[in-house]
Amino acid sequence: MTQQLAVAVLGANGRMGAEAVKAVEAAADMKLVAALGRADSLDQLASSGTRYVVDLTVPESTEANVRFAVEHGMHAVVGTTGWDASRLATLEALLAAKPETGVLIAPNFALGSVLASALAAKASKYFESVEIVELHHPDKVDAPSGTAVRTAQLIAAERAAADVPPSPDATTSERAGARGCDVDGIRVHSVRLRGLVAHQEVLLGGPGEQLTFRHDSFDRASFMPGVLLGLRNVAAHPGLTVGLDGYLDLGF
Amino acid sequence: MTQQLAVAVLGANGRMGAEAVKAVEAAADMKLVAALGRADSLDQLASSGTRYVVDLTVPESTEANVRFAVEHGMHAVVGTTGWDASRLATLEALLAAKPETGVLIAPNFALGSVLASALAAKASKYFESVEIVELHHPDKVDAPSGTAVRTAQLIAAERAAADVPPSPDATTSERAGARGCDVDGIRVHSVRLRGLVAHQEVLLGGPGEQLTFRHDSFDRASFMPGVLLGLRNVAAHPGLTVGLDGYLDLGF
Amino acid sequence: MTQQLAVAVLGANGRMGAEAVKAVEAAADMKLVAALGRADSLDQLASSGTRYVVDLTVPESTEANVRFAVEHGMHAVVGTTGWDASRLATLEALLAAKPETGVLIAPNFALGSVLASALAAKASKYFESVEIVELHHPDKVDAPSGTAVRTAQLIAAERAAADVPPSPDATTSERAGARGCDVDGIRVHSVRLRGLVAHQEVLLGGPGEQLTFRHDSFDRASFMPGVLLGLRNVAAHPGLTVGLDGYLDLGF
């Protein structure tokens, strides 16, 4: 029999953390050994036999959490934001001393979203035109979404590497804002609509044809397959990995 | 046997006119009695027994064409642009003296497009949020499209009449243009993509649900059912009608 | 000051009923005066001053609930299924003796869904082709959905009344089931996909153009605006109304 992964969830009282607790408990190949909230001591990780940590806390505590995990030889899967270049460099130095320990820092755990961005970027160099439309609930404060910005950057980099010229655009008369915003030369449009959750379309166009990648996130549950996939693969990827796509078998 | 409608096409050498010639010839209940180009004299209308005129010419000649038709008691279906308020007033005065003659001036003959705008406007008052995304080929010079502007105006009027508050929007941090342009309080986004022709989505959102009206124009052929519907109904609508929706049996 | 509507919810412990309790409590123009479960006596309706009843119970009890309401001069908004022709006839006879009391029986409270079906049917007579694609979660046991069947029947009736011929179809070689099922001459396709809730597309096609009506139900919350709209309008519609579209101001 395969041994179950001994998993602890940090931030277990948050909305994402609570989902993760349920997902780990429901996974046949995992065992939840600890579920810690803000007030709990990290020492419980060691005493509970934790081998894998899921960090879904806040930017203020994630760095200390991951440091503790790495120092104790526990693998970590991290969904918390706030990992800037300086923090990542410190973490890499720490990991250099623990060559068998893996850390995954993933700004986005929705498999479909990560796949859509990666595949659309890969395909984008075969098309004259590319634009992005992202659609969210109207309580969102930033436009465009962080995911749309990262998708546009990925696409721009892929097209630049293949020497694809900018998307054609004959617009000479524009009502301000009609053509969206510009992210690294890619036009991005942000729709805000009651009832929506989080949705994104990448539109690629060439003579006589269109290729569209659409991702719909209906529910926080959509992040859990990505968290579980991270847990199942982190031990096989020692060192630091940024982005869930590093674990996807897409061949590139 | 029902008598065939005796139809003349003006602007028969243009792209739209050539389509109209084919459509009239293919219609069992119509007979093409004249097809005039720029150089031809309008006198051929009278000599050919024309009872119905389709004007698909240019803004410079459409007014004289329609005047000639009305003065000779011919009904007219007009797709040419350039009919401002002053021209329309002159035409109405002319029609007052010809109480049995009908003129239809239609900025858009695509039935699906006209229906989508009219029905979306009607439905929009039942939803918290509304936005428009229009998508066209990248050789288009204006953004947003005229159709999108008219659709937004229709929606804004319908919502104002029903005292619907503005669509909610919590955006506080926006990259310039991300949220589209504003037409009478409705956000409109313009996508330009090689391969596309003319497409429009009206997105309505309420708690937990979305209603979308999408129209795709793949081909100029899409205008011909509207032209034929205009010809079949213009005699039954004496006086001036602006907009094909005046002939549609939608009950409103 | 306008007086608040005194509303009772029957079936308050069910999933839909619990949503209705929240929605009524949140509505400024309504007051929740009773919330009854299976074990509670209907006499509480009279003692609580109920003027409006929302019935979201089960087919076994809905008829008795509505009879009690009508006999006490309370208006009723009913979302429970099980109202066959015989029950409806009995209810109409009962209402004949209460000319000021209104009852709405609505198989579907999602405004967007009701609107999409009604408007698509209205528009369908202007197009050569029509098909329906409905998409639901994979735990649904029937295919196609009841909503898709009703939509197809509405469309078929509208097209028959306008003498529209059947949608063209040159298929001579079909893998069994590829072309969907046939509902009154309309092709309906049922997709079942993990992650989805309840979605439907009506596709209309003519030469060179397509008009699509898409409705997405993401959440049971989508039914509540329809329940509230029913409550606000039922008193103004004495007698029996079947279908929420009877209360919508679409002009037809």
Next chain:
Amino acid sequence: MTQQLAVAVLGANGRMGAEAVKAVEAAADMKLVAALGRADSLDQLASSGTRYVVDLTVPESTEANVRFAVEHGMHAVVGTTGWDASRLATLEALLAAKPETGVLIAPNFALGSVLASALAAKASKYFESVEIVELHHPDKVDAPSGTAVRTAQLIAAERAAADVPPSPDATTSERAGARGCDVDGIRVHSVRLRGLVAHQEVLLGGPGEQLTFRHDSFDRASFMPGVLLGLRNVAAHPGLTVGLDGYLDLGF
């Protein structure tokens, strides 16, 4: 200066062939040296200095055309159907004697379509559910389309290799055909609608999310970028390649 590719088009009077003639003439890195119709002798290929042949003829003549090209050391890009296993085996034997000559046989030259199928198959193993909806004009005689069948087979193979269980489906009551047809365990639905050209959606679903790949072919022009990409790459791929995806740089 890079030398231009010397290209001959076979089947130059057919609809696809005529498009190819225009596309080759418009490509700066190519020179059209011959355009042959049914009655023309293949000897013109040799006399015109042809180095690259595009075969867009008919199943009856494609085999002889390609044989002639290979025997003369010309590379061939073939869009004609009719290449069964026996013909392919004969061709491979012939190519074995010409180790520097390349032949591409591509059942589909639409880049977007080829990309959509390949990428959707790759992504499909990360999702519980997958279904395909293909949409075409109503004059098409087969359902589902050949492209949909091939896409379903690709997906089925990819999921089998990753031990993904069948898509869940609780349907117990089905109107015949509602759930589409079955291609290697994948449900495929075929819509036929006036106005459409050729369109396909691959729908992937997991808990709380959906990923959709949609390809729209609006026009035969959509095949030409694929033909040109084939011509530019065939010399670098000696031997036989079946399927344009063999030339795409997707990393898998």
